[in-house]
Amino acid sequence: MDKRSVFKSVWLPILFAAPQMLLVFLFFYWPAVAVLRWAFTLEPPFGGNAEFVGFANFVEVLTNPLYWNSVMVSVIFALAGTLTTIFIGLVLALAADRQLPGSGLFRFLYILPYAIAGPAAGMAFRFILSPERGIAASLNAMWPDFWNPAKYGSHALIFVIIIFAWKWAGYTFIFLFAGLQSVPKALTEAAAMDGSGPIRRAIDIQVPLLAPTLFFLLVIMMTEGFVGADTFGIVHRTTNGGPNHATEVMVFGIVNEAFQGLNYSGAAAQSIILIGLIMVFTFIQFRFVERRVHYK
Amino acid sequence: MKTSVLSSTVAGLMMAASFGAAPAFAEKTKFEFWYGLSGDLGERVQDMCKKFNESQSDFEIACTSQGDYATNLQNTIAAYRAKKQPAITQIYDVGTLDLMLSKAYVPARKLMEDNGYKIDWANYFPGIANYYATSTGEMNSFPFNSSTAMFYYNVDAFQKAGIDFKPDTWEQVEEAARKLKAAGYECPLGFNFDSWAIMEQFSAIHNQPIATKGNGYEGLDADIVVNKTKFVDHLKFFKRMADEKLFVVKTKQLGMDVVPAFTSQTCQMMSTSIADHGTVGKTLPEGVKWDVAMLPVWKGTERHNSLVGGASLWVMDGRPAAEYKGAAAFLNFIATPEMTEWWSTVTGYIPVTKTGFEAMKASGFYDKPMYKGRERAIESLSFTPPSENTRGIRLGGFTQVRKDTATALEAIFMQNADVQSELDKLAERSNANLRRFEKTYEGAKLN
Numbered sequence: 236m237d238k239r240s241v242f243k244s245v246w247l248p249i250l251f252a253a254p255q256m257l258l259v260f261l262f263f264y265w266p267a268v269a270v271l272r273w274a275f276t277l278e279p280p281f282g283g284n285a286e287f288v289g290f291a292n293f294v295e296v297l298t299n300p301l302y303w304n305s306v307m308v309s310v311i312f313a314l315a316g317t318l319t320t321i322f323i324g325l326v327l328a329l330a331a332d333r334q335l336p337g338s339g340l341f342r343f344l345y346i347l348p349y350a351i352a353g354p355a356a357g358m359a360f361r362f363i364l365s366p367e368r369g370i371a372a373s374l375n376a377m378w379p380d381f382w383n384p385a386k387y388g389s390h391a392l393i394f395v396i397i398i399f400a401w402k403w404a405g406y407t408f409i410f411l412f413a414g415l416q417s418v419p420k421a422l423t424e425a426a427a428m429d430g431s432g433p434i435r436r437a438i439d440i441q442v443p444l445l446a447p448t449l450f451f452l453l454v455i456m457m458t459e460g461f462v463g464a465d466t467f468g469i470v471h472r473t474t475n476g477g478p479n480h481a482t483e484v485m486v487f488g489i490v491n492e493a494f495q496g497l498n499y500s501g502a503a504a505q506s507i508i509l510i511g512l513i514m515v516f517t518f519i520q521f522r523f524v525e526r527r528v529h530y531k
Numbered sequence: 532m533k534t535s536v537l538s539s540t541v542a543g544l545m546m547a548a549s550f551g552a553a554p555a556f557a558e559k560t561k562f563e564f565w566y567g568l569s570g571d572l573g574e575r576v577q578d579m580c581k582k583f584n585e586s587q588s589d590f591e592i593a594c595t596s597q598g599d600y601a602t603n604l605q606n607t608i609a610a611y612r613a614k615k616q617p618a619i620t621q622i623y624d625v626g627t628l629d630l631m632l633s634k635a636y637v638p639a640r641k642l643m644e645d646n647g648y649k650i651d652w653a654n655y656f657p658g659i660a661n662y663y664a665t666s667t668g669e670m671n672s673f674p675f676n677s678s679t680a681m682f683y684y685n686v687d688a689f690q691k692a693g694i695d696f697k698p699d700t701w702e703q704v705e706e707a708a709r710k711l712k713a714a715g716y717e718c719p720l721g722f723n724f725d726s727w728a729i730m731e732q733f734s735a736i737h738n739q740p741i742a743t744k745g746n747g748y749e750g751l752d753a754d755i756v757v758n759k760t761k762f763v764d765h766l767k768f769f770k771r772m773a774d775e776k777l778f779v780v781k782t783k784q785l786g787m788d789v790v791p792a793f794t795s796q797t798c799q800m801m802s803t804s805i806a807d808h809g810t811v812g813k814t815l816p817e818g819v820k821w822d823v824a825m826l827p828v829w830k831g832t833e834r835h836n837s838l839v840g841g842a843s844l845w846v847m848d849g850r851p852a853a854e855y856k857g858a859a860a861f862l863n864f865i866a867t868p869e870m871t872e873w874w875s876t877v878t879g880y881i882p883v884t885k886t887g888f889e890a891m892k893a894s895g896f897y898d899k900p901m902y903k904g905r906e907r908a909i910e911s912l913s914f915t916p917p918s919e920n921t922r923g924i925r926l927g928g929f930t931q932v933r934k935d936t937a938t939a940l941e942a943i944f945m946q947n948a949d950v951q952s953e954l955d956k957l958a959e960r961s962n963a964n965l966r967r968f969e970k971t972y973e974g975a976k977l978n
Binding site: 277278279280281282283286288295301361362365366367368369372384385386473474475476477478479480491492494495496497498500501 | 601602604605608611612629632633634635780782783784785786787927928930931934937938941942945946948960963964967970971972973
């Protein structure tokens with residue numbers, strides 16, 4: 236016989252949940268329904284009669300090669316951004332966890348970039364990594380076009396990924412550092428006494444024990460890379476989607492379509508496809524990656 | 532305890548009621564004005580609002596910057612949908628059609644007539660008025676901050692390179708560029724991927740259509756045709772010049788935009804708005820001689836008027852009648868000759884009315900060294916009476932066309948793409964957008 240404490244009343248729990256439900260309804264479901272309606276009509280910007288057009292908006296989006304380009308760019312950005320961010324965060328966390336002199340200061344410094352807004356970081360990096368000024372200018376003087384994100388799409392994509400990683404590495408660092416604190420010291424000490432170095436200990440003991448944290452960060456960072464406000468902010472402030480669509484991530488495309496082109500319906504259709512894609516990605520992560528994660 | 536709370540509440544309510552019932556002084560009518568300028572220009576708008584509030588005691592205008600033009604349009608739309616629109620909003624040139632079809636505004640003429648103001652509509656320069664008027668000439672909004680593109684050049688550099696002519700034609704620009712290069716200047720002419728100066732103004736002054744149907748004035752079924760006009764050859768010329776490093780790309784992404792490139796004397800020629808005249812004068816080191824000219828034309832072409840840029844003021848529908856009185860008073864106030872001159876002096880935007888311009892000329896404004904050359908913007912705007920191709924651009928979602936033009940230029944100049952095929956792609960993409968716009972407003976009539 237288990238002892239279970241159950242609320243007898245039906246209304247009390249609903250009452251407690253009500254404020255939260257109201258917020259979710261107001262800020263999530265309501266807009267979502269509006270977006271759904273727009274996606275199947277041609278919505279005039281100032282309102283008025285919107286004609287029902289069925290799946291025409293979706294067909295238009297899905298047959299546009301530039302849209303598929305933006306999907307590819309987004310996938311590369313999210314994957315590369317996530318992996319770089321987690322890798323840097325992990326290396327920094329492992330280093331800071333060793334309690335060497337100055338660890339406290341570095342711990343503070345590593346978290347700092349996370350406090351800076353994406354667009355602000357983008358603005359700063361636009362100067363730091365600009366091909367004709369800044370540090371890259373001297374490299375370009377020796378080897379012309381060694382670094383030119385205004386010319387080469389690949390450079391531009393690396394450019395925005397660097398800014399994303401610079402900012403979000405601090406975030407993954409916090410979680411991984413906290414995770415490392417809960418790895419039993421006895422394990423690492425025993426391994427050290429058996430003669431394994433810091434790298435060996437990290438690979439064999441610490442990283443496997445961090446698996447749940449790593450998985451959590453994978454899901455969060457992938458979502459952030461796809462739809463995060465920073466993704467838009469960084470691209471908007473640096474490359475503006477260019478050169479020639481090379482850094483046009485999906486969120487940038489949506490904002491552009493809606494607020495520059497005033498094509499609310501096309502943007503709504505793109506949003507719905509994006510939501511679908513994120514659901515697929517999250518499903519894949521939980522279905523195939525989480526199996527390899529051991530929580531205990 | 533309970534009674535005391537109750538009684539104090541009642542007392543409070545009564546006090547509030549008595550204030551409401553017997554106001555000590557006549558309440559001012561408050562109304563809102565949203566605009567899309569920031570920084571120095573944004574502060575000048577605030578000054579203007581303050582001047583209006585101090586000039587009379589019936590109305591109070593509250594002016595709010597929304598950042599930039601596109602954001603202001605966006606916020607105006609959002610506010611209108613939520614029925615919280617400002618009485619007056621500033622909409623940029625290419626947003627004109629979006630407003631015209633919205634049915635969300637009070638036409639300029641109606642507003643002024645309803646509120647008893649007599650406006651001489653013929654007093655506006657036709658080149659400016661036509662951009663904001665229906666195809667029959669009825670004005671919907673008030674031209675506010677107006678500019679046009681001009682050609683800036685560094686006179687000192689010209690002299691050092693031994694150039695003894697003004698760059699009036701593109702042939703001369705090429706010759707000047709070669710001489711500057713030979714004299715050791717790394718960047719004879721700087722340019723960026725701004726569709727307004729490179730494509731739109733070029734098309735107007737060479738009397739080339741940007742789109743069919745009189746650039747969209749005669750119907751929503753217009754097609755973009757910049758891939759079939761003189762613009763193609765012009766762009767090929769630009770490409771040749773860029774390949775020879777006579778014309779140099781200067782963008783924010785590369786580290787320096789055209790205006791800073793000119794004011795730091797990195798580049799010796801550029802095309803940009805007359806609104807930058809003040810900045811250029813203030814930023815160039817003292818003693819450096821420079822000048823502005825009308826945009827060059829190709830030899831043998833008949834020059835036409837250039838297009839007005841900037842924004843106009845729209846009065847939004849659905850506000851209380853009292854606010855419209857205030858809005859009309861404000862619009863009348865800023866159109867007075869004194870305000871026109873003040874606004875042009877502190878910003879660099881051009882006066883929009885003939886009397887305003889004449890008054891400024893008479894007062895010797897254009898003879899002052901720091902404002903010299905600004906009158907050429909008026910000359911450029913009113914060079915010929917507007918033709919079918921130089922009235923303006925009336926195309927839906929034109930901001931997107933500008934973005935796509937910038938992308939095409941990026942592909943051509945940064946990635947060596949073919950001029951003709953990029954322009955074909957641009958036309959194709961833009962036309963797809965125009966067709967969707969047409970369908971969104973199916974059955975809507977222009978005018």
